[in-house]
Amino acid sequence: MIEGMSLRERKKVQTRHRLLAEAMKLFTERGFDQVSVAEIAEAADVSKMTVFNYFDSKEDLVFAPMEEHIGDVARVVRDRAAGESAVAGVRRHFLSAIEERDASVGMSGSSVALGLLQLIQQTPTLLTRAHAFFVRSFDQLTDVLVEEGEEPAIARIAAAQLIGTRNALITENHRRLLAGESADAIAADAVVLAERGFGLLEKGLGDYATKAA
Secondary structure, eight states, X not given: OGGGSOHHHHHHHHHHHHHHHHHHHHHHHHOXXXXXXXXXXXXXXXXXXXXXXXXXXXXXXXXXXXXTTTTHHHHHHHHOOTTOOHHHHHHHXXXXXXXXXXXXXXXXXXXXXXXXXXXXXXXXXXXXXXXXXXXXXXXXXXXXXXXXXXXXXXXXXXXXXXXXXXXXXXXXXXXXXXTTOOHHHHHHHHHHHHHHHHHHHHHHHTTTTOOOO
């Protein structure tokens, strides 16, 4: 937490947040491809070199807040309770995230979240990067299932279904948010749809990858 950090650490966190905020403001106003790193640095009152000290590329200024969620599904499956299937674990986590209005499942209607979503959808290079996030999530989940002793080819099939179902649900949440509905307004429907989606998946995978007691 910020309160427990040294002055130097707090300044680094503040600089990172300022860079992200200024970048998003410029990207939203003018489009991702029309904004240079130098302009972001100027807006944040730092040098261009400072930007690259915090972020490896301009794309990272968009995706940095999402990085921490790449391994969400893999972590949930790895940490699920004994006797709980992979499907049940992912469904439980997803429903909890809806309740918490978590942006990682498309349930944040904040202007920043919506601006970020629109920016990604309107920028081919960012869409490509977003797809890479999907692939990394899939790979991490596959690795967890294989580590537990599942057959690699079947683990990939199961991971594709779990990640695919989750992403389809998130896409529907995004669609409704971008259409002007609020997260609170779509939450009940999002729960129903998630229950249906994971219910269908559960019928297909059954008790596959149920963690041993």
